[in-house]
Amino acid sequence: MHDIPFNKSAIVGKEFDYMRQAIVSEHISGDGPFTEKCQTLLEEALDVPKVLLTTSCTHALEMAALLLDIGPGDEVIVPSFTFVSTVNAFVLRGAKPVFIDIHPDTLNMDETQLEGLISPRTKAIIPVHYAGVGCDMDAICEIASQHGIPIVEDNAHGLFGKYKGRYLGTFGSLATQSFHETKNFTCGEGGALLINDEQYIERAEIIREKGTNRAQFFRGQVDKYTWRDVGSSYLPSDILAAFLYGQLECRDRIQAARKQIWETYWESLQEWAHAQKVQLPAVPSHCEQAYHMFYLLLPSLKERTELIAHLKSQGIHSVFHYLPLHLAPMGRRWGYTEGEFPVTESVAERLVRLPLHNSLSANDLDQIVDAILGSGGILPT
Numbered sequence: 001m002h003d004i005p006f007n008k009s010a011i012v013g014k015e016f017d018y019m020r021q022a023i024v025s026e027h028i029s030g031d032g033p034f035t036e037k038c039q040t041l042l043e044e045a046l047d048v049p050k051v052l053l054t055t056s057c058t059h060a061l062e063m064a065a066l067l068l069d070i071g072p073g074d075e076v077i078v079p080s081f082t083f084v085s086t087v088n089a090f091v092l093r094g095a096k097p098v099f100i101d102i103h104p105d106t107l108n109m110d111e112t113q114l115e116g117l118i119s120p121r122t123k124a125i126i127p128v129h130y131a132g133v134g135c136d137m138d139a140i141c142e143i144a145s146q147h148g149i150p151i152v153e154d155n156a157h158g159l160f161g162k163y164k165g166r167y168l169g170t171f172g173s174l175a176t177q178s179f180h181e182t183k184n185f186t187c188g189e190g191g192a193l194l195i196n197d198e199q200y201i202e203r204a205e206i207i208r209e210k211g212t213n214r215a216q217f218f219r220g221q222v223d224k225y226t227w228r229d230v231g232s233s234y235l236p237s238d239i240l241a242a243f244l245y246g247q248l249e250c251r252d253r254i255q256a257a258r259k260q261i262w263e264t265y266w267e268s269l270q271e272w273a274h275a276q277k278v279q280l281p282a283v284p285s286h287c288e289q290a291y292h293m294f295y296l297l298l299p300s301l302k303e304r305t306e307l308i309a310h311l312k313s314q315g316i317h318s319v320f321h322y323l324p325l326h327l328a329p330m331g332r333r334w335g336y337t338e339g340e341f342p343v344t345e346s347v348a349e350r351l352v353r354l355p356l357h358n359s360l361s362a363n364d365l366d367q368i369v370d371a372i373l374g375s376g377g378i379l380p381t
């Protein structure tokens, strides 16, 4: 038995070679050759008009808020069951988060509640493809287009996942990716903005480069660059892009390995889950998931706490998330209280994520599965 961390970074391909190349070529600032390679790879693989690497998904979301001119008094519709950045990027511009509950099976935005939350102040709808399983994009796109409201997909979990045969991240005017250490493809900290609505491309390049048209200058399109708009520094070093390129090149191998881990969990835990009234992840048949995470929904908070402690006693690190944002001190500033989003509140108390990372071995998996099956005694049968 050995300790199994919840997440662990792994070299999967030519990351070191590419970082060395970036350093030797003496272009280690942003928008160098490896940034270009990553962007082109993603544009071609996903069929997206423009991809811009960013320093994080959080920053890609902040860019989306700037591009949509979100300001004080505006509202954005967003799940409470998400990472803080999905919301904070818009709150930073003065918007009010209008939270929406999730489906109890996929844990994605409950699109049936969407119409009722739209107001004249709604400036964006932000679906989060939880665990890399697509939200009901047919319904969300239909409602958004009827009201003329842009969609920003937070696809932090879902790179290369598909909804009805189309890649996640290609439905919204804008979409965001994360390359944080915990994601399928990583460079430690990183992200990307996917621009599907081409009207945003030119301004996005400016916002990302401190509000200047420096990108046009480097392409030789203008003979000097100047301050054109608001902006910040949202472009990563080419050393990070080099690392990321090494990972993205191995995308098929990474996804195949993760699929195998996910399916082993699924097959090994079915019977136990049924007996213990534990819910396993739901993947609708029209979705090809991104194999980002494997979670269990325990019957109650008590059982979840016991399972996490039991796994820990066996050297296995499992984690829970998300704490409902509407009940966080910040969320309560808008007057949100307990009971408003019952599915979110219930799921947040019962969910546990199992280790799923690119260096998880077959032995690790056996150890985790055995530990879970051996936890039977602590759960009512």
Ligand SMILES: Cc1ncc(COP(=O)(O)O)c(C=O)c1O
Residues within 6 Å of the ligand: 056, 057, 058, 059, 082, 083, 085, 086, 128, 154, 156, 157, 177, 178, 179, 180, 190, 191
């Ligand atoms: C749904 C979601 N959105 C955004 C983020 C932020 O990503 P980053 O760490 O790249 O800023 C995360 C991070 O885990 C996330 O889970």
